[in-house]
Amino acid sequence: MHELTMPSFGADMDDGVLVEWHVQPGRAVQRGEVVAVVETQKGAIDVEAWQPGTIARLIAEPGQRLTVGKPLALLAGDGEDWKAVAASAPNAAAVPAPPAAPAVRASPAARKRAGELGIDLAKVAAAAPGEPISIADVERAAQAVPQASAEDGMRAAIAAAMTHSKREIPHYYLGCEVEVETAHRWLAQFNEPLPISGRVLFAALALRLVALALRETPQLNGQFVDGRFKPATATHLGVVTSLRRGGLVVPTVHDADRLTLPALMAALRKSIERARSGRLRSSDLADSTVTVSNLGDLGVETVYGVIYPPQVALIGLGRVAQRPVVRDGAVVVARTMNVTLAADHRASDGLVGARFLARLRELMQHPEQP
Amino acid sequence: MTPESLRQAVIDAVRAIAPEANFTRVRADASLREQLDIDSFDFLNVLIQLHTRLGVDIPEADYAKVATLDDMLAYLARRVA
Numbered sequence: 376m377h378e379l380t381m382p383s384f385g386a387d388m389d390d391g392v393l394v395e396w397h398v399q400p401g402r403a404v405q406r407g408e409v410v411a412v413v414e415t416q417k418g419a420i421d422v423e424a425w426q427p428g429t430i431a432r433l434i435a436e437p438g439q440r441l442t443v444g445k446p447l448a449l450l451a452g453d454g455e456d457w458k459a460v461a462a463s464a465p466n467a468a469a470v471p472a473p474p475a476a477p478a479v480r481a482s483p484a485a486r487k488r489a490g491e492l493g494i495d496l497a498k499v500a501a502a503a504p505g506e507p508i509s510i511a512d513v514e515r516a517a518q519a520v521p522q523a524s525a526e527d528g529m530r531a532a533i534a535a536a537m538t539h540s541k542r543e544i545p546h547y548y549l550g551c552e553v554e555v556e557t558a559h560r561w562l563a564q565f566n567e568p569l570p571i572s573g574r575v576l577f578a579a580l581a582l583r584l585v586a587l588a589l590r591e592t593p594q595l596n597g598q599f600v601d602g603r604f605k606p607a608t609a610t611h612l613g614v615v616t617s618l619r620r621g622g623l624v625v626p627t628v629h630d631a632d633r634l635t636l637p638a639l640m641a642a643l644r645k646s647i648e649r650a651r652s653g654r655l656r657s658s659d660l661a662d663s664t665v666t667v668s669n670l671g672d673l674g675v676e677t678v679y680g681v682i683y684p685p686q687v688a689l690i691g692l693g694r695v696a697q698r699p700v701v702r703d704g705a706v707v708v709a710r711t712m713n714v715t716l717a718a719d720h721r722a723s724d725g726l727v728g729a730r731f732l733a734r735l736r737e738l739m740q741h742p743e744q745p
Numbered sequence: 746m747t748p749e750s751l752r753q754a755v756i757d758a759v760r761a762i763a764p765e766a767n768f769t770r771v772r773a774d775a776s777l778r779e780q781l782d783i784d785s786f787d788f789l790n791v792l793i794q795l796h797t798r799l800g801v802d803i804p805e806a807d808y809a810k811v812a813t814l815d816d817m818l819a820y821l822a823r824r825v826a
Binding site for chain 1: 763764765778779782784785786789792793796802803804805806
C-alpha cells in the first residue's frame with residue numbers, strides 16, 4: 376500500500392487544489408499515468424502516479440485545498456487486494472475530508488475554464504441553486520473579478536522563489552564566449568535529411584552538451600538543503616520557458632545526459648508544448664536538478680541568472696551571432712555564444728565553475744558526442 | 746494560389762502558434778520573429794504549420810530568406826507554384 380500525495384512543484388509551492396480525478400477505485404494505473412488534475416500557482420497540472428498499482432481509495436475530493444505532502448489517494452501495490460487496502464486504511468477512515476471545503480459541483484468544462492481564468496470555483500454561484508456550476512457561471516464570475524488571479528499567482532510564486540534565492544544564496548558568476556560554428560555546421564548536416572517535424576534545434580544540442588559537461592562537475596548538479604549540498608544522482612534539466620501571456624515556467628527534461636539528440640529534442644518539444652498550453656504534468660516540474668535559461672533567441676547577449684532554490688546552479692545561454700574570433704593568429708568570423716554560470720558559493724568554488732565552462736567549450740567542438 | 750490566400754495561410758500558421766499576433770501592426774519588411782517574440786522553438790512550429798497547410802518544407806539553409814513577411818510570401822509564392 377502506498378499513498379499518492381499532493382506533489383511539490385518547487386520550493387515556492389505550499390499547496391494545491393484538487394480539480395478532478397481521472398481514476399476511480401479499482402482502476403489499475405501505470406507509473407507516469409495521469410490520475411488527477413490539481414490547480415496551483417503554476418496553472419493546472421496533471422498529476423502522475425509515481426508507482427504502478429491499483430487505486431484503492433480516493434481521499435481528497437475535488438475542490439479541496441491540500442498542503443504539499445498530504446494524501447490524495449491510497450494505492451494497492453502488487454499482489455495486494457485493493458478492496459482490502461481501502462477497507463483497512465486507518466488514516467483515511469480517521470481523517471474524513473474537512474467539512475470546511477465541500478466538494479464543488481461543476482461541469483468539467485467549467486472547471487477547465489475556471490482554471491484558465493484563475494477563478495476559485497468555491498466562490499462561484501450556479502445560476503440555479505443545486506445545479507452544477509456551468510461554464511457560463513464561471514465566465515460571469517470572471518467578469519465580476521477585476522483581474523484574473525492566475526497571473527498574479529504565478530508572479531507571486533516567482534517573486535517568492537527569487538527573493539529567497541537572492542537573500543539566501545551567495546551567487547558567483549562566470550562567463551565565457553564559446554565558439555559554436557562547428558556545432559551549428561554539424562547540426563545543419565544532421566538535420567538536412569530529416570523531415571521538418573524531426574528537425575533538431577540548436578537549443579536541444581546545447582542542452583545535451585550542457586548535461587554532458589555537468590557529469591564532470593557534480594558540484595553544480597543537485598540541491599542545497601539542511602545546510603549542506605546533496606549531489607543529484609541524475610541530470611534533470613529545468614528549462615526556463617517564457618509564456619506568451621507573461622510569466623514563466625520551468626519544465627524538466629529528465630536524464631538529459633542519457634538521451635540521444637532526437638530523443639532530447641522530442642522531450643524538450645513535449646515539455647515546452649505542455650508548458651505553453653498550460654497542461655504541465657507533475658513530472659515536468661517536480662525534480663529538476665539544475666536549470667538552463669536560454670534567452671539568446673530574444674537577442675540577449677549574456678544571461679546573468681538567478682538560481683532556482685534549492686538548486687545550486689543556473690546556466691545561461693546568450694545569443695548566437697557571427698563575431699570576430701582569432702584563429703591561428705588571424706581574425707576570422709565565426710558564430711559564437713556567451714555562456715554564463717551562476718552558481719551557489721556554498722556548494723562550489725570558481726574553479727569548479729571554470730572547469731564546467733571549459734568542458735562545455737570543448738564539447739561544442741565535438742557535438743557528435745555519443 | 747492567389748497572393749491573398751497565401752498571405753492568409755501564413756497569418757493562420759503564425760496565429761496557430763502566436764494567437765495574439767496583430768498583423769495590422771506587423772511591418773512586412775522587418776523581422777517577423779522579433780516583432781512577434783517568436784523564439785526558435787515557435788519558429789520551427791510555424792514552419793511545421795506552413796508545411797501542413799501548404800506542403801512546403803522550408804530547409805534550414807533558407808531561414809534567412811523567410812525572415813520578414815514580405816520575404817516569406819515571395820519565397821512561398823515561388824515554392825507553392
